[in-house]
Every structure is written in structure tokens, then in C-alpha cells.
Amino acid sequence: MRAQAPINDESAQMVACLPRLRRYARALVGERSGADDLVQDTCERAWARLHTWRQGSDMRAWLFGIMHNLHVDQRRKPGLATTPIDDTGFEASTRATQADALEIRDLETALAQLPVEQREVLLLIALEDMSYEEVARTLGIPSGTVMSRLSRGREKLRAQMQGRPQVNSLKVVK
Structure with a gap:
């Protein structure tokens, strides 16, 4: 069993932004799996470039900027042909x-x-x-x-x- 690294302030701020990132990604992309991929790519890029974030500035705006740039890049490049998986059976809420x-x-x-x-x-x-x-x-x-x-x-x-x-x-x- 490995010991987990302590969560620092930057990590906690990034985790706190995840629901908003996911909501915005879902609205941008229009489908759940693509939105989840966009959020994951955003977090991966943010984590790798955390040293560029200015301490004390708004992490939410920084993360949304990263997500925006990733989304623009993804729209520009041709995508792979994929078959969507029917995940309607996993919906818990109804209108x-x-x-x-x-x-x-x-x-x-x-x-x-x-x-x-x-x-x-x-x-x-x-x-x-x-x-x-x-x-x-x-x-x-x-x-x-x-x-x-x-x-x-x-x-x-x-x-x-x-x-x-x-x-x-x-x-x-x-």
C-alpha cells in the first residue's frame, strides 16, 4: 500500500474547480465522454504547467483558459472515427x-x-x-x-x- 502525497493548496484549488470545468466542457462539447476527455486533458496540462500559474491569481480563470485553448485545438484537428457508447442506462436523475x-x-x-x-x-x-x-x-x-x-x-x-x-x-x- 503506497502512501498518498499530501494535498497542497494548488491541488485543492484545482479539485474545487472540477465541477465547473466539467459543466462548461459538457456545454462546449455536447456529449459526456468528450467533455470528460476535455476536462482530463485540461487537468493534465494544468498539472504539468502548474509552475506557470501565478500564486494568488484566479486558478479558475487560468484553468478555463487552458480548457478553451485545448478545445480550439481539438476543433481544428480532424478527429478519429468513433462509435458512441449508449450510456443512457446510467442516468440516475429524471426531469x-x-x-x-x-x-x-x-x-x-x-x-x-x-x-x-x-x-x-x-x-x-x-x-x-x-x-x-x-x-x-x-x-x-x-x-x-x-x-x-x-x-x-x-x-x-x-x-x-x-x-x-x-x-x-x-x-x-x-
Whole structure:
């Protein structure tokens, strides 16, 4: 029986961020196994580069930045052909009513139809409760871009959920 290494402050902070990392990864990737892989890759990279984390800074934002970069890299490279495993038998919770399940499904569908840039900002602010500045640092974009993407993403999501046709607000200038 091996003795376990004592858990230091950085380890405890990283472990505390796991539920949020997993939730954000699930929303980004859309399926459980891919999200779990993304979280594992994020933790592996963070652990290997823990010396680059500035003591006293927000570890959550640092981890989300790593996850964002990994996700972008994974989207860019072609993936292997895989066969998904049916894991529906492992679901423990059920929705309270059919209407709840339909609304959640519609929301997931509407989120998936948003451009990736808008979906990332919307999820980090609404789901992860990050500030505009934290999102800007995490994604490496200006705060104004965060606000713009959030506004456009919310409007598109609202229109999709209400069944309104999406109107392109861009105008052709001659």
C-alpha cells in the first residue's frame, strides 16, 4: 500500500474547480465522454504547467483558459472515427415534467446553433458566473468583444427560443 502525497493548496484549488470545468466542457462539447476527455486533458496540462500559474491569481480563470485553448485545438484537428457508447442506462436523475425536458432540449439545440464564439462567452458568463474581465482574460479577447458577443448571443438565443426567424442585421453598403 503506497502512501498518498499530501494535498497542497494548488491541488485543492484545482479539485474545487472540477465541477465547473466539467459543466462548461459538457456545454462546449455536447456529449459526456468528450467533455470528460476535455476536462482530463485540461487537468493534465494544468498539472504539468502548474509552475506557470501565478500564486494568488484566479486558478479558475487560468484553468478555463487552458480548457478553451485545448478545445480550439481539438476543433481544428480532424478527429478519429468513433462509435458512441449508449450510456443512457446510467442516468440516475429524471426531469420533473415532460415540459421541462422539452424546454431543456430546445435550449440545448438553440445553444448548439449559436456561433462557437458567442456560445463560449454566453456559457462562461451565464453558467460559470464569470465577469466580463475574467472572460476576456480567459479567451484572450478585449472586454468590448466579450460584451458584443454576449449581446448578440443572447439575442439569437432569445429569438430561437421564441421561434422568431433570425434577421441578419448586416447591411450591404455600395
